[in-house]
Amino acid sequence: MAESSVSKSVSATSQSREKFSDIVTAKGNVLDKVFPLFEQMIQQVKLPAWIMGIVMFYLLCQTLSICFWVYTPVYQKTTQPWTNVNKYFVQIFAFIDPVNYSTSIQIWMIVDIAIGVFSILWILFTLYLNHLFYTIYVPVLYISFILIDIVVPILIVPSAYVAAHGIVGLKGHSGIEYVLEIALGLVAFAVYTCVFLLSSILKARSVVLSNFPFPMFEYDAVTTWIIITAACAVLSAIFNYFDSWFYTLGGIIHILITVYVQLRIYYLPFYDLWRNVLMMAFCLATVVLNINYFVIAYVDKFKFNYTIFVFIIILILGYIGGTGAITKVSRDFRKALTYQEDVTNVPEYLDSLKINKNSHQANMWIIVGLIFNSDYFVDGSLTDYCLTAPIWMELFHVLSVTYPIRVP
Known part of the structure; x- marks a missing residue:
């Protein structure tokens, strides 16, 4: 499926005089101050969708x-x-042999924390450029x-x-050296998770749909799992x-959290269907691997050999099952959002679909409408209907899409 290549606009809401004053005087929280970097980055940086897909898969x-x-x-x-197969497999993702204490990891530890410090300094530098010139040069973006959306997320797991x-x-x-590993590893982990969370939140607030590794309308479930x-x-x-x-x-707590995330993936937080399918497959694999742990732990005859x-x-x-589930849901929604000749009262028709059952349900209908140009x-009927519902304030960041998606 082709990447989304449309723009979304965030509807303006009424604001208190205090908030309006903050905007005029350039005051605000951390998100408001960092947002210009991510907004310009999403608008200007263009990389092939297949590269971003590989990055997301890795x-x-x-994480898994x-x-x-x-x-x-x-x-x-x-x-x-x-034993060696599992060791090398984990090293592909951890960048170290996590159970080997015969060799030092001091060099990697220093590199890890150095990249974390550099990431913070680079973000501050770009914000300073934006403050001076009201824009950020494209090469800098x-x-x-590369630093914020590829390197930083990749280093979350190795830091842990x-x-x-x-x-x-x-x-x-x-x-x-072990005390330093704990201290510096935790600091680096905190830096990378904070930057990743910040990036996910701001991409969800952006007015542009991107093909970055984690382009979402709703970021909380996916970031929670990672x-x-x-x-x-x-x-x-x-x-x-x-x-x-x-x-x-x-393990039980982790399964419960993953099941919650799995249920949230059903409501399509990504605005590309294949990303929702991929995330659903990884959540299912997480649950199965945890169950696999219990089986090996409590049944003596089973070994860890087959885990890979x-x-x-x-x-x-x-992925096959997720494709079937997501395709069925999106097909049913797409059919329901197709023009019906016998429908004379569109709001009543949309109300019969129980679109506003909850904010996630409404969000799912909107994403399907966006993806398939329903x-x-x-014609604006769906967004107008959602805006008149009691939950409209929860949906303001996704409801006003100004250009239709281009589908092959």
Whole structure:
């Protein structure tokens, strides 16, 4: 499916005099101050959609790799050559061997924190340029995009592994290097997660639909899964100091969070259907890998050897199943939003569809209308209907799309 290539506009809402004064005097919260960088970046930076798709797929694989739970006793239930296969597989995403304490990771730790500091300084630099010239040069925007939307998200999981490596290292070893790994790893992890969260929020607020790795109308569910799953690498390391049942409790909580995210993906937070399908497949794989952990942990005859096959097979099956589910939902919605000759009262017809059952449901109808250039979306009937509903304030950031999508 072709990438979305339309613009969206954010409708103006009535504001208090205090907020209006903040705008006039250029005061505001962090989001307001950083927003110009992301808005210009989304407008000016153009890269092939397939490259962004690869980046997104790698980032999701990287996050899902944490469900191998390398700091748990289950990970040790392997035999050769699968021990090496699992080790190298995790290293592809962690950039280090997270369970190897015979070699130092000091160089990578320094690089990790240095990139985090540079990211903050670069953002401040670009905002200073915008303050001086009221614009940011295009080459600077490309560098900002590569740093903020590719490098920073990719380093979230490795930073968590650096901290986790130090936490487990202190249990059986001594040395200041493990304390530094914990401190610097956690600082880097905090920086990268904050920048990633900031980027996701501001892209959702932007008036331009982009093909960046995580272009969403609703950012909270996806960012919750990525950040919490990455944090689980640190938690699994901490659980080494407690009874083994903590791992089980953590796995159950992680499954519940992932199921919640899975349900939210059903409402299409991404404005490209294939991204929703991909995210749904990864959520399903997360649940299955956690169940796989319980099976290996409590059934002695099972080994960790086959886990990599579970990873691959469930992703494939999840993508196939997700494609079917999302296609059916979008097809039904698309048909309902197609012009009906026997409909004389459009608002009553839309009301019969229960579009405003909740804000997520309404958002899903709007996204389908946007993606497929549906009749009742193009003529404004759908947006007008939603704007008259009690939940319209929750939908203001997605309801006023000014140009129709181009579909092949």
